Amino acid sequence: MQISYSWLKSLTNIDAPVKQLIEDLTLTGTKVESLTSLGSRLEKIVVGKIILKEKHPNADSLFVCKVDIGEKTIQIVTAATNIYEGAIVPVVLDGGTVAAGDEFKKIKKGKLRGEVSEGMMCSIEELGYTTQEYPEAPDYGIYIFPREVPPGSDSREALGLLDDVIEFEITSNRPDCYSVLGIARETAATYNKKFLVPPVSLKEEADCYINSLISVSIENPELCPRYVARVVTDVKIQPSPLWMRRRLIAGGLRPINNIVDITNYVMLEYGQPMHAFDIDNIFDRKIIVRNARADEIFTTLDGVERALDSTMLVISDPDKTVAIAGVMGGENSKVTENASAILFESASFNGTNIRLTCKKLGLRTDASSKYEKGLDPNLALAAVNRAMELIEQLNCGKVVKGLADCYPNRRETQIVNFSPERINALLGTNISSNDMKNYLALLDIMAEQTDGGRDGGRDGVWSAVIPTFRTDIEREADLAEEIARLYGYDKIPVTLESGSPSVGGRTTKQRLIERVKQAMVTEGYCEILTFPFESPKFQTCDAVRIINPLGDDYSVMRTTMLNSVLNSMALNYSRRNSDVRLFETAKVYLSTGKPGELPQERETLALAAYGKTDFYETKGSIERLFNSLGLDAKFEPCSDITHMHPGRAARILLNDIELGCVGELHPNTSEKYEINERVYYAEIGLPPVFETAKLISVFKPLPKFPAISRDIAMKVKEDITVNIIENTIRERAGKYLESVQLFDVYKGSQIESGYKSVAYSLSFRAPDRTLTDNEASDSMRKILANLETKLQAELRK
C-alpha cells in the first residue's frame, strides 16, 4: 500500500516531517516499508516565460529565445518547434539534472553554433513522465504549462512532483488500512487526534431515477454480501485533473481518463474497488450476480479468453456474463468513448473466493488484491457516493437519482466486553479506564462502562462497539492490543517474568545428539546441513511424497542420508578440497503407509570421508563414538549393500539391533558422484543408541594387583576373521583373561598363500591377589589347544 504524503496531510492536518511520521506510525503498528521522495533527482528546474523567440543566425532549424526566469532573463537555444512567445515552460538551469530514460543527466551551459545557451527547456519525458500522466503535454516538444505560473518558481512544484510516497506494510488483519482513509485514521490516532471521514454531498442532477434504468439481484449472497450500483448519464470522457493524476501516480496507478481515474481514486481513498459498465451493454438492464457455469469461456477486457468454473462468481445480465466478480470486467461491457450512461458497481465479495478464483485463473488485479483481504460491505455505499461526488465535481456527467442496493445480510457492529483491570493485568500496565476509552475512540471504537461490579475488578466491565470495518477485533485481547499500541509499546514497563521459578535444560536425547556431534568433531569431521527432500530415485519406495515440490529433485523426504552427504562430498571433490570429512545428524522420514499418520522421523548420523584415511580409521571413529556413549557396538561383514564395496563393509550392531553400516563406497557409486577416490561412508540410525547410551560412565576401581602379559602368534586360514579368533581365545581362557589386544596381521612372502599370521597380546589378572605364572600358563595352554582344534591354527614360535 503506497500513498502520497501530501494527500495524507490534507486529510489529517498533520504536518510532521515525513521521517518523524514514518517513525511514529511504525511504533503504533503501521509499519513503513519505504519512502520515496518524488522529484528529488530533478534539480534546478524552474518555470520560465518565453519573452522573445528569434531564428538562430547560423542555423535554420534552431531558435534563440530570451526566457524570463524570475530574477533574470537568460538566453536558451532550442530546436523545439512548439514554443512561442508568452509560453510558460519548465527550464533546467546550468548544473541542473533532468531525466533520461531511467537515468538522470546533468545539463551544462554551452554554445550552440556560436550562440550561448544558458539552460534547456524541458519536455515531459525530461521530467520523468509521459503524456499518459500529463495528457496536456505534446507528443513531441517542450511541455507548456496550461495555466499561468510565476516565472522563477519551482517547476517541480508546479507539476505536482514534489511529494513523498510512503509505502506501508499492512498486516493481514487490517484490510481497512488498504485505503488512504484507513491510514489517515491511524495517522490521526498516532497523534492522539480523532479522524473524521470528509462528508460527501451529491446534487443528483439527472432527470431520471435509477429504478427506471437498472435492477440488481444476487443469487449467491454467500459470495456476494452486497451489490450497490449507481448510474451516471451524459458522460464526458476526458483526462482527469492534475491533482487526481498525481495522487494516482503516487499510489502506483496510471491515469487513464476521468471515469477510470475516479474509480481508481476511490479505490485508493476508500479501499473499495469499483467497476464501470456501459449500461447499453447490459441486456434487459438487469444485473445478476451468480456463479459461473461449468466450463464457461469468457473474454476479459484484456482480450484474453478464460475458462471459468462453477465455483467462481460472475456479474451477468440475463443473456451473458459481463464480468468476473471482483477480478476483471468483460470485453463485451467495457466503457467506450461513446457510452451514454455508465453503471458504477460498488460491491462486496467473499475474499477467500476471490483469492481462489485468481489463483485458478492465474490473474490478479488491483481490484482482486483488495477484495482478497475481505472488505466491509458497509464500505460499498460510502465509496460509490464518493465516486458520484467526484463525477459531479469534475463535471464528468450527471448522477442519476437514487441507487440500487442489494444487501441481503446486513453486517452489524459487534459488541466486545472487556475489563480494564484484566487488560492491565495482561499488559503489565496501569492504564486508567478513561484513557482506554479515549484510545479506543480514536479508532472509532466506542466504549462505555456497563457494569461497575465485581466481575471486572474495580473498573467494572466495559462494552465496546466495534465498527464493521474492524472484523479483526473479536475479544478482549484484541482490544488490549489496540489500547497497548496507542498507549505505546515502549511505555509498557520492562519487568522480569513473575512466573514460577524453573530449571531449564535439555532432554537426554538432545544431550546425546550433542555428544554424538561433539564426538564426530573430535574425530575431525565437519558438520554439514542438507535439505531433507530429494529426488525419488535415491529413496526407498516408502518415502513421504511432497505434493507441491520445488521440482522433481526435491519431491520426496529422504529415507537415507546417502545422497545428501555424497552430494556435499562431490561438491568438495569438484572444488579440489583434499582430505574431506563430513558428517550430519539429521532425520530420515519413513512413511507408516497409513494416510494422515505422521511418518516416523528417525534421527540418523551419516559420515563420509575421502583423502588421507582408510576403512579402519573410519571404523575407529565410530568405535570411539560408541565408546563415548558407554556402548560397545559389534561389526559384522556384509556384502549385500549395493552402494558399498562388497568386501569392505560392515553392519553395525548394538545388542543385536542393526544400526546401519560402515565401509568403503562401491566404486560404481563414487563414480556416479564423480569422485575418483576411495570414499568411506557410514550411516547409523540413532534411536536404539538413545535407548541404551549412558551419559555418565560408572567408575571401575583401578586394579590392585599386577597383570601377567603373554604374546601369541598363529597362522590361520585367510578367511578366518579376527572376530572369530578372539571369540575362540575367550571361549576357553578362564576368568583371569583381562584383555585381548591384536597387534599384528601379516600376509606375504613368509606365509604360504591362503593363510595369514595373526598376533595378540593377552593380559591375565586376578582381582584379589597376584596371579602366578603357572595360572597364566594354564590358561594359555587351554587357549592354544582350543585355537588348534577349532581353527586349525598353527602356532608360530
Add this chain to the structure above:
Amino acid sequence: MKDKLEAIKRSAAERVKETDSLTALEELRLSLLGKKGELTQILRGMGNLSPEERPAMGRLVNDTRAAVEEMLNNSKKHISDKEQNMRLAHEKLDVTMPGRTKPVGHLHPLSIVINELSELFIGMGYEVAEGPDVETDYYNFEALNIPANHPAKDEQDTFYVEGGLVLRTQTSSVQIRTMEKKKPPIKIIAPGTVFRSDQVDPTHSPVFHQLEGLVVDKGVTMAGLKGSLIMFVKKLFGNETKARFRPHHFPFTEPSAEMDISCFACGGKGCRVCKDSGWIEILGCGMVHPRVLEMGGIDPTIYSGFAFGMGLNRIAMQRYAITDMRLLFEGDTRFLQQF
C-alpha cells in the same frame, strides 16, 4: 701414612681432571673408593695403628675420602652437564617450521548459534522441546488460530505432503504439542527446521531454522515478555544493545509485536546493514492468543502466556557476516572450517 693419603688425594685430583666421560669417572671412583680401592686399602691398614693414633688418623682418612668424593661428584656434575649440553645442541630444531596439526572437525555455524541461544535460554530457565518436521494441518495451522483458507496456507508458501500433512512452516507447531503434554508452568524453547516453498537464492532457502519460545503461567504479562527478551538480546548481542517493540500481527498472539534491536554494525546511527534505519528486526512475539491457549487445553481466564519466534539463519549470517545463504547448505569444507 699421612703422606700416602696426601699422595692419593693429589693423584686423585689429577686423574679426575683428566677424566672426560661418565664411564671413565665411574672406573676412577671404583679404583679409589671401591672395595679394592686405594683408600679402602689404607683404611684396612688402620688396624696396625696404636689406639692413640687411630682417632686422628681415622679423621684424616675420612677427610681425604670426603675430599675425593667431592672431587668425583663435582666432576660428575660437570661432565653430565657437558654431555647434556652437547646432546641438546644436537637436538636443535628449526622452530620457525610450521606446527603439525591433526585434522580437526567443526560444528556447523548454525549449530553453534543454536547451541549458544539454547544455552542462554536454558540459563533463563527454559527447557528445550521439539516436534516433528512433517506436521498435521492442525498443529501447524488450525490450533494456531490460522483458519482454513488463510493466505498463509497458500501452496506458494507451504509444502503439502501426501495424506493431508504439511512440512511445518514454523516452529510454533511445537506450542500446542507442548501444552497438550504439559500443564503450566510451561517455559520452553523449540529450535528446529522449518520449510517454506521458496526458491534457493542468496537470501532465501526452502529449508531454514527457527527458534520458538513459549511461557505459560499465572500472571504472565507483556511487561514480562519485554523483560525476558531484552535480557536475551543483551546477553546475545551485548549489554549496550537497545531494543524496541513494534505492534505487528500474528494469528497466534494478541497483542503481537516485532522486536528490533539497535544495529550491531553501526550502533543505531544507520548504515547499509540496517538500511539506514538504525534497527534490525530480530524476532516476532506476543501474548499467546487466548484461542491458542484453549486449543492447548489451558484456561485463558486463569493462565496467560507469551511466545516468540526468530529466524536463526539470519542471526547466524549477521553474526558471521555471511552474505549468501546457500553457503550454509553446500558443505564446502573451506567454509565449514572457518567456524
